[in-house]
Amino acid sequence: MAKIKKKFVCQECGYETPKWMGRCPSCNQWNTLVEEIVEKNRGYETGVKSSEKKLKKLMNVNTNEEERLSTNINELNRVLGGGIVKGSLILVGGDPGIGKSTLLLQMANNVSLSNQKVLYVSGEESDKQIKIRADRLKVNTDNLYILAENNITIVNSIVNKLKPNVIIIDSIQTVYSPDITSAPGSVSQVREVTAELMRVSKNNDIATFIVGHVTKSGAIAGPRVLEHMVDTVLYFEGERHNTYRMLRAVKNRFGSTNEIGIFEMRNTGLTEIKNPSEVLLSGRPDNASGTIVVPCVEGTRPMLLELQSLVSPTIFGMPRRVATGIDYNRVVLLMAVLEKKVGIQMQNMDIYVNITGGIQIKETAVDLGVICAVTSSFKDKPINTDTVVIGEVGLTGEIRAVSMIDKRLTEANKLGFKKAIIPQANIKGLNLGKENIKIVGASTIREALEIVFGG
Template identity: 65%
Template sequence: MAKIKTKYVCQECGYISLKWMGKCPECNSWQSFVEEFGNNKKSGEVVSIGSSQKPVKLKNIEIEMENRFSTSNGELDRVLGGGIVRGSLVLVGGDPGIGKSTLLIQVANNVGKKGFKVLYVSGEESLKQIKMRADRLKIENDNLYIVSENNLHYISKYIEEDKPNLLIIDSIQTIYNPDVASAPGSVSQVREGTAALMKLSKKYGIATFIVGHVTKTGAIAGPKVLEHMVDTVLYFEGEKHNVYRILRAVKNRFGSTNEIGIFEMTNDGLVEVINPSHLFLSHRPKNAAGSVVVASIEGTRPVLIELQALISPTSFGTPRRMATGIDYNRVVMLMAVLEKKIGLQLQAQDGYINVVGGIQLSEPAVDLAIIAAIASSFRNKVIDPQMVIFGEVGLTGEVRTVNFAEKRIREASKMGFKTCIIPKGNLNGLSKMEDIEIIGVENVHEALDIILGGS
């Protein structure tokens, strides 16, 4: 009898070792190795996703005119790049209870109403549980088929028999392949399950959505190769106690990356937010020092967001610096610029920066707004509530040009703002706008003179 081969696989990064180790040398995780046995697959067997057995000239490849179809949800269509691409594989990740299953069953209902066949596979809930959620969301559709199954062989059989236009797997961590001798949710099972679904998706042109659990750090559970295998990776962001959810594309082969869609959780499910700028500014305080509005670009969309700063004397030997929604190191650097170039004495001041609405801002175009908010709080001077600010700030205090300046200004004008402070280099080539005053600045000193009235 042949000896069964065993291996130890790190459940965090997929590193394979022939013996057990307490600490993974690849990702430095402790107690993450799990013993797995050899499977029954033939040696050298690989997954083929293409239908052609020989190279084809690029000009001879034909694309269907209707390669996409809409989800009837404007925010989700925006994040996906214009709708669902046939034969695409989309991975949706997020914290438990954030709304992943709710969104996908709503998408299944919308797509089914268009006459497309939808197969919803749940490995976590029974048919009665899914029916209860569908009744709560008022979902009833003749083209929506539900199956509660986690055996990959049976799921593949259903797919090949029904050939749905849209397939939803909830979730990939519950699906297991009997040929792989490891527990569901392990690295090997997740990898094998995704590879098999990818093969079926490409072979039959089925658009597939896969729900992925996340780890404590917020990353999708399983090896990073899972995100490399799929076409699109979407992350649900937001707090469970907050009614607003942000769906962000961190990878998209068919559209813009870092695009966001904003939803509100209601009794009727997730409802798209058409005007996010109005949402983020709806509860803005009046006559409050340290509050400023910044025009940011999320993917291809301009969004106006309130940014707040609080500067107060410290009671510790070393002042505290805290940042929510913005890079901490960026904030520390900008405070150093204010100390060196403007002369603000922040060495004995605690600094707190907050982006209202729970959104994450990563682009450098928010630098000037951060500096304005800090200076406003430190000097206790209120910034004009009808003013919008954006621009990148360098270490020498210069204000550098940013992308999509006209888009940002038009969004500010649409929301009724009267003044826009921008980098002077962005004035070239701007279209004339009569309902908003545009002021270009070259450095931080000049900008603060205008924003805070020269004091």
């Protein structure tokens, strides 16, 4: 057997050296040299000839819809774009204990019940540990195979014999290639193992799910190229001690991005939430100040969320600003606009803003909701419970138009809300045909506050 040649490549500048060094002599960065395998150009001419056969005119490329496997989990199918595409490579990331393995085991059970072979490769748990969880989730099928193995060479051998339709790798940081001397989970190991899994998936039309650990900052551990190599990247979000989980697609070559699915964690596993608006608004207090409902859109799904605020005098020299479920810097910016353009002085007030249900919102259409909730708590004056507000707020106090206004208003109308305050720019061209909800346009935050509080 020929000896495998290796080299060390700097991940910052690309400098190459035959031995490892702590600091790159080219860019002077520390711990950036990563081990790589030197591949020989064997069969170069053969590869060129086979590549020439792949040359096609764009107009002759077949654009038929990719064949998909249904997971029988509607929320997961929505995030994936309609189901699992054969030969795709899907990366699933999330905090420890958030429910990644639980969701994939439930999916494996559903897929295997459709006469599809599923191979679950675990590098973290033994087969007995997986069986205990499977019994709790009531997983019982003959087409689900378990393999407790870390060596990617052995995994490939099993795949060639079993020929499964779906492979689940839990997790990519625990699987290693024996051709590389570095420890499992290192940059070189993760990259090499992912490349091998991608080759197996594409050549055999096997859908492969990869579980990825996350760092303290929430990003998937390992090289950034890992997210570029895969076809789909899913993030499982939510607090471990909160019952609701959100599955978000941040990259999807076979569907729309930023699509989300809502789940609830129970003793029997993850249960999909078919109507998240109704669930997230349950338990909303009546005639309480500092609360407002805002229609949001995640991907193609509209949701109604309760936004709460608490404004109280500070006992410290520096007032506190706390934001949960919404960007902190955005809240600070909106408070500055509120003080400047409306004249509400809150420099000696602590301000707390919270999105109930543990949901994380990144869109700016909730800006007007933050303004109204904070003002309601500051004045201790409740907002009518059948009112929703929509709008992005600019630095000059204007309310700017938002996207997909029809979907937001339709969702609010479906849940029985009677009044909606929206940007004046969205009034033009609005065609809902709904008589049950009164739509009022506003151009500035001062005008919107007068409408909300009946001034």
